[in-house]
Amino acid sequence: xxxxxxTLDTAQIAQLQQWQGxxxxxxxxxxxxxxxGLSALLDRDDPRQDVGSEVPPLxxxxxxxxxxxxxxxxxxxxxxRGGFLPPVPLPRRMWAGGKFSWEVDNPLRAGDVAxxxxxxxxxxxxxxxxxDLVFVEVEHIIHNEKGPCLREIxxxxxxxxxxxxxxxxxxxxxxxxxxxxxxxxxxxxxxxRYSALTFNGHxxxxxxxxxxxxxxxxxxxxxGPLIATLLIDLxxxxxxxxxxxxxEFRAVRPTxxxxxxxxxxxxxxxxxxxxxxxxxxxGCLTMSGQAKWA
Numbered sequence: 001x002x003x004x005x006x007t008l009d010t011a012q013i014a015q016l017q018q019w020q021g022x023x024x025x026x027x028x029x030x031x032x033x034x035x036x037g038l039s040a041l042l043d044r045d046d047p048r049q050d051v052g053s054e055v056p057p058l059x060x061x062x063x064x065x066x067x068x069x070x071x072x073x074x075x076x077x078x079x080x081r082g083g084f085l086p087p088v089p090l091p092r093r094m095w096a097g098g099k100f101s102w103e104v105d106n107p108l109r110a111g112d113v114a115x116x117x118x119x120x121x122x123x124x125x126x127x128x129x130x131x132d133l134v135f136v137e138v139e140h141i142i143h144n145e146k147g148p149c150l151r152e153i154x155x156x157x158x159x160x161x162x163x164x165x166x167x168x169x170x171x172x173x174x175x176x177x178x179x180x181x182x183x184x185x186x187x188x189x190x191x192x193r194y195s196a197l198t199f200n201g202h203x204x205x206x207x208x209x210x211x212x213x214x215x216x217x218x219x220x221x222x223x224g225p226l227i228a229t230l231l232i233d234l235x236x237x238x239x240x241x242x243x244x245x246x247x248e249f250r251a252v253r254p255t256x257x258x259x260x261x262x263x264x265x266x267x268x269x270x271x272x273x274x275x276x277x278x279x280x281x282x283g284c285l286t287m288s289g290q291a292k293w294a
Contacts, residue, residue: 007131007132007160008089008125008132008134012089013125016086016087016088016123016125016134017123018086019085019086019120019123019136020120020121020122020123021119021120022084022119022120023117023118023119023120024084024117024118025115025116025117025118026064026115026116026118027113027114027115027116028063028064028113028114028116029111029112029113029114030055030063030108030109030110030111030112030113030114030144031110032049032050032051032053032110032111034059034062034063034197035049035053035055035056035059035062035110036048036049037062037193037197038059038062038197038229041190041193041194041197042229042230042233044233049110050110051109051110051111052109052110052111053109053110054107054108054109055107055108055109055110056232056236057100057102057232057236057244057247058100058225058228058229058232058247059229060108060142060149060150060152061198061225061229062197062198063114064114064116064142065198065199066079066199067199068080073201075214076091076093076202076203076204076210076214076215077201077202077203077207078093078201078202084118084120085120085136085138085156086120086123086136088134088136088158090132090134090158090159090160091160091161091215092158092159092160092161092215093156093157093158093202094156094157094158094159094224094251094254095154095155095156095157095223095224095225095251096135096155096156096157096224096250096251097155097248097249097250097251098152098153098154098155098228098248098249099152099153099246099247099248100150100151100152100153100246100247100248101150101151101245101246102149102150102243102244102245102246103147103148103149103150104243104245104294106144106146106147106148106149107149108142108144108149108150109144112144112145113144113145114142114143114144114149115142115143115144116140116141116142116143117140117141117143118138118139118140119138119139120136120137120138121137121138121139121153122135122136122137123135123136123137124136124137131159131160132158132159132160133157133158133159134157134158134159135155135156135157135158136155136156136157136158137153137154137155137156138153138154138155138156139151139152139153139154140152140153140154161214161215161216169253171253171282171284171285172252172253172284172285173283173284173285174262174264174277174279174283174284174285174286175264175266175275175277175285177266178264178265178266178277179265179266179267180234180235180238180263180264180265180266180267181262181263181264181265182234182237182262182263183260183261183262183263184230184260184261184262184263185260186220186222186255186256186257186260186261187257188206188208188220188257191205191206191220191222191223191226191257192205192206194223194226195223198223198225200223204217204220204221205220205221205222205223206220208220217254217256218256218258219256219257219258220256220257221254221255221256222254222255222256222257222261224251224287227251227255227261227278227286227287228247228249228287228289230263230278231249231263231265231276231277231278231287231289231291232244232247232276232291234263234264234265234276235265235274235276235291238265238267239267239274239293242272242293242294243293243294244291244292244293244294245292245293245294246291246292247289247290247291247292248289248290249276249287249288249289249290250287250288250289251286251287252285252286252287252288253280253284253285253286254286255278255280255286255287259280259281260281261278261279261280261281261286262278262279262280263276263278264276264277264278264279265277271292272292272293272294273290273291273292274290274291274293275288275289275290276288276289276290276291277289
């Protein structure tokens, strides 16, 4: 096993931690067209969404999208480092996980003029087997005119590019049994459509030459938020009458467009809780989560 090592010095880490406590406000009009787009992408047979339609859990990611001018994008397709998020000098940026709670009596709806307050909760540095890791935790609270609709804790991880010949982290086996299961076949068109719906320019999701040659991945990376959305979609298909109150997930292992993957759910009816997870074609755990409903 390689020893832990770090390329970020104490001064750099201290500078990044100065971003803790920074906040920003955004306003957006919740339009219906993105809801119809995501419904089509997920192959759902939903009634046509229009003004007044409720925004399903996690579909708020279709709104409050960063719209950096083209000249402000970095080589990876993300907005250049700095601004609200700290300028972490590590090339790989991934969605590590999230926690959510919803106000069931005040759902976000199409037609709302909504506001999002975002605050950087923490910036943490860790040194692992493959080098530096920087975790940035951001809190988002979304309001409509009636008050809060949902709270989200978003965890981002920055890491160094994998070195040639470096050992891959050992996989974790997924639970062997699930009451609910669905196979999902990722493809470049679906990944592009999700990137378009979320105005996500990150090239790892649609530029195969970039993701394989520059970032060293074997294929296009399936968006972490898309997998989380698919897990909640699995729950919604099985429990359409229940209203979600809380959900948390953690990305365990990247998923690529090279093979189908499996969405899994195991409910605990007594506690109104379900464990949700995604597993790859080899049975390895790629995302784990838990949902609660009213």
